[in-house]
Amino acid sequence: MSAAGPLRDEVAGLLRRLISCDTSNPPGREAQAAAVLEEHLRPAGLECRRISTDPDRPNLLVRLPGAGAGPSLGFLGHLDVVATRREDWAVEPFAGIERDGAIWGRGAVDMKCQVAASAVALATLAREGFRPAGDLMLLLMADEEVGDAGVGSTYFVEALPDLCPDFIVGEGSGERLPTPDGPVYLLDCGVKASASATLTVRGRAGDASLGQAGHDALAELGRLLTRLREHRSPVRIHEAIGPVLDALGGAGTDEQRLARARAADPALDRLLGALTRSIIHATIVDVPAPQNAIPDRAVATLSCILVPGTTEEELEQELRTALGDGPYDLEIVPPKGGLISSADTPLRAAIEAFLAEHDPEARLLPALGYGFSDCDVMREKYGSVAYGFIPFRHGDPMVNLETKHGADERVLVDDLVFQTQAALSVARAIGRLTTRSSASVSSAAPSTITPAAASPSR
Ligand SMILES: [Zn+2]
Structure with a gap:
């Protein structure tokens, strides 16, 4: 050896x-x-x-x-x-x-x-x-x-x-x-910023053994989550990934450079896909109803991982666009990090x-x-x-x-x-370094963002 x-x-x-x-x-x-x-x-x-x-x-x-x-x-x-x-x-x-x-x-x-x-x-x-x-x-x-x-x-x-x-x-x-x-x-x-949102769907309780009773909040939540899954978040290219686009994207618009860099390798495609838009997933669902009643409330916690600089208002706008109209409340914990x-x-x-x-x-x-x-x-x-x-x-x-x-x-x-x-x-x-002067401190402010037109990514 x-x-x-x-x-x-x-x-x-x-x-x-x-x-x-x-x-x-x-x-x-x-x-x-x-x-x-x-x-x-x-x-x-x-x-x-x-x-x-x-x-x-x-x-x-x-x-x-x-x-x-x-x-x-x-x-x-x-x-x-x-x-x-x-x-x-x-x-x-x-x-x-x-x-x-x-x-x-x-x-x-x-x-x-x-x-x-x-x-x-x-x-x-x-x-x-x-x-x-x-x-x-x-x-x-x-x-x-x-x-x-x-x-x-x-x-x-x-x-x-x-x-x-x-x-x-x-x-x-x-x-x-x-x-x-x-x-x-x-x-x-x-790292990208992290936020979360609570999506609460209101329904009306009723006898689960009777057809057409109540208004099923869980079924409605299912519909909303399906919409969320089908939503394509707009592409946002943060300047921190500029070096990747410069190295692998060639010339052209940011969108063309991103597409070329993503095509360079399947793992890179997945990573850059995650880095250039909001990634939103329902990760916890709570349905506090008795086994024999139509649920009158269903709550989903949404994990929202955002391109740095995305504001709470922009996240809320995006979520409302993705979910469309419905009998729900949305509560957002603002982005951190x-x-x-x-x-x-x-x-x-x-x-x-x-x-x-x-x-x-x-x-x-x-x-x-x-x-x-x-x-x-x-x-x-x-x-x-x-x-x-x-x-x-x-x-x-x-x-x-x-x-x-x-x-x-x-x-x-x-x-x-x-x-x-x-x-x-x-x-x-x-x-072995004997001077601390070159240890530059991180820039606290989020860098600028190039919001690109909403475009389907994969
Ligand atoms: Zn870890």
């Missing part, structure tokens, strides 16, 4: 142990995963500190202290995973099974792979006696996937208001996308330098993330330059997109090693 052998065994072993901690959220119970990490990291000489308001649900801060005034770097991860059903899986999801060169299990991709990779990278540096100029850290959060228990990142940043890492690498893009112009990786410099970090920083340079060495054909293209990530909390509270980036050099990108939050999630061990090498390389590069 190559020199990567011991590293490979260490990171694969750690990931398998982390997957074996069932941190399905709810209820999370992230303490088990925190304990596994402490047990692994303390003997390497790293400081581990639980930042918790609920002992079952700690956040974990791991630190390799810096010597001087260099910029600090945090690898941001989360310890919880999305709940899943065992019977949907080909393997036991909480066993950390290694099969066909991959480690299978809930959280293998989202995101215990990166947690294990960055933990092993810091342990390796600590064992070597590497002394960074600024602090190198792991910031491992509870309750990222649900986020309403008040124990995760929002608690963490309130408890440690002065931590303010200059640079953060968190979850996000990183699939290697083959295109006719060569392979590319996306770098998430921001959507901050974007500068793409021109030493952190990006460090990631590019790693790729130049380990995947020289590939290019790194700044873009946006399609879903919420705690990176957004760090941008907002700490002003950190935060990028979402977990590189998958070897795996099929569509497997990630299909299995994340679904079943049969798995990561190739080769990718896990690649992620560890990336974390090591980036940590060394940032750890």
